[in-house]
Amino acid sequence: MKYVSTRGSAPVLTFEDAMLSGLARDGGLYVPETIPTMSADDIRALHGLSYEETAFRVMRPFVGDSFSDETFGDLISKAYAGFGHGARAPLVQLAPGHFLLELFHGPTLAFKDFAMQLIGQLFQEALTRRGERVTIVGATSGDTGSAAIEAFKGLDAVDVFILFPHGRVSEVQRRQMTTPSESNVHAIALDGHFDDCQARLKDMFNHFDFRDEVRLAGVNSINWARVLAQVVYYFSSAVSLGAPDRKVSFTVPTGNFGDIFAGYIAKKMGLPIDRLVVATNQNDILHRCLSTGGYVTDTVTPSISPSMDIQVSSNFERALFDAYGRDGNAVAQLMDELKNGGGFNVSQGALQSLREHFDSGRVSEEETLATIAMANQSMGELLCPHSAIGVKVAEDQRNSDTPMITLATAHPAKFPEAVEKASGIRPDLPERMADLFDREERVTRAANDLTALETLIKDRIAS
Numbered sequence: 001m002k003y004v005s006t007r008g009s010a011p012v013l014t015f016e017d018a019m020l021s022g023l024a025r026d027g028g029l030y031v032p033e034t035i036p037t038m039s040a041d042d043i044r045a046l047h048g049l050s051y052e053e054t055a056f057r058v059m060r061p062f063v064g065d066s067f068s069d070e071t072f073g074d075l076i077s078k079a080y081a082g083f084g085h086g087a088r089a090p091l092v093q094l095a096p097g098h099f100l101l102e103l104f105h106g107p108t109l110a111f112k113d114f115a116m117q118l119i120g121q122l123f124q125e126a127l128t129r130r131g132e133r134v135t136i137v138g139a140t141s142g143d144t145g146s147a148a149i150e151a152f153k154g155l156d157a158v159d160v161f162i163l164f165p166h167g168r169v170s171e172v173q174r175r176q177m178t179t180p181s182e183s184n185v186h187a188i189a190l191d192g193h194f195d196d197c198q199a200r201l202k203d204m205f206n207h208f209d210f211r212d213e214v215r216l217a218g219v220n221s222i223n224w225a226r227v228l229a230q231v232v233y234y235f236s237s238a239v240s241l242g243a244p245d246r247k248v249s250f251t252v253p254t255g256n257f258g259d260i261f262a263g264y265i266a267k268k269m270g271l272p273i274d275r276l277v278v279a280t281n282q283n284d285i286l287h288r289c290l291s292t293g294g295y296v297t298d299t300v301t302p303s304i305s306p307s308m309d310i311q312v313s314s315n316f317e318r319a320l321f322d323a324y325g326r327d328g329n330a331v332a333q334l335m336d337e338l339k340n341g342g343g344f345n346v347s348q349g350a351l352q353s354l355r356e357h358f359d360s361g362r363v364s365e366e367e368t369l370a371t372i373a374m375a376n377q378s379m380g381e382l383l384c385p386h387s388a389i390g391v392k393v394a395e396d397q398r399n400s401d402t403p404m405i406t407l408a409t410a411h412p413a414k415f416p417e418a419v420e421k422a423s424g425i426r427p428d429l430p431e432r433m434a435d436l437f438d439r440e441e442r443v444t445r446a447a448n449d450l451t452a453l454e455t456l457i458k459d460r461i462a463s
């Protein structure tokens, strides 16, 4: 199995090398050269399997020779052992034909744990075997950072630096990043918004002297392994509703387009998915793009769903690569226009191709609060604001022929203020996190400046 860059001119890599590299050296994102498929019988055979067994069967063809069957199976088992629900990703019914996929039973209470817990294991295994060490730098609007710190803390083959936007993550998210005491993890509060954090991260990858000196690696969804691990729950949930003999649709609260892109990969693999619906908050670049064809950045407006306060949506590049017939030069040109002019227009052909798979909807702050209240009263489910955005768009767009699965991407207790304002209920953190607010915080404030950030990282590694 080989991986190619969306911009067409970086070296072709194996799964393991793509995983350890993060961003491709031409600035693009790695994708599989070809997408392995599963037949209807292969999918039917997933009925009754555990989440871990499903994960093995869905992901195995993408991994190639990088890990043996036995090792890969063991690492999957270790990854999900700490989840707080036997099903790992339970499906609950909200209304006739509408289901909620609860992805918040992992250690940091967000869907990021599904991928991060696994790639923590894969990194440690691969780096120990190779006798190598890497520096992971991640950008977060709250959940990726906490999941990464949780998954990589204390591992001896990695140092982890997480850039988060100062003052723009929830208090629970911040404390999850700043309270672990392990010396290999570092939380950095950047003066800026999430797009600044992500832009500086990409600058570091494109600054080859720094990249090679610190042996830079990434665990954002620029890393293909992150996307791959998220493909699994599309299969597990669709199968539990009757796939491959019944089609389903998914609505996905979306920011960086990684989670919904995993759904697109599941569809390409053969899972009968009807619609993939992008649900955005007021930072709605994806909804605007799918509606008009114009991908034009705007200022990031803080919202009550802070993890989705994103205007430059990294993985959209992977969708564009397919929509432009896998033409890396065309994608590179669009990304240059984005960098230099703040946007681009998607060609008619590419837009039509995107619309064959994706629908979209945008939810205001008021609608988000109203949906939390409605779901609590009428559906018996306390939603986080991100999941509420998904439920609102799903309710607006679903039809009676095809079951709709909405992804619940975080636990309501990560965003207690918004949930309490909407429902009158202040959700509690699980018992194992009950002392989160008593733990000591460790954080470095930093300017939005590439050189200063690189110096900070190099100094920390050397000390």
Ligand SMILES: Cc1ncc(COP(=O)(O)O)c(C=O)c1O
Residues within 6 Å of the ligand: 110, 142, 143, 144, 221, 253, 254, 255, 256, 257, 258, 259, 260, 307, 308, 386, 387, 409, 410
């Ligand atoms: C709770 C939550 N919901 C939704 C999203 C959006 O997911 P994606 O960036 O994969 O589109 C994020 C951040 O990634 C998140 O943390």
Ligand SMILES: N[C@@H](CCOP(=O)(O)O)C(=O)O
Residues within 6 Å of the ligand: 139, 140, 141, 142, 143, 144, 145, 219, 220, 221, 222, 255, 256, 258, 307, 308, 314
């Ligand atoms: N919402 C994310 C933003 C980063 O997304 P990623 O999937 O690319 O890691 C977050 O919570 O940090």
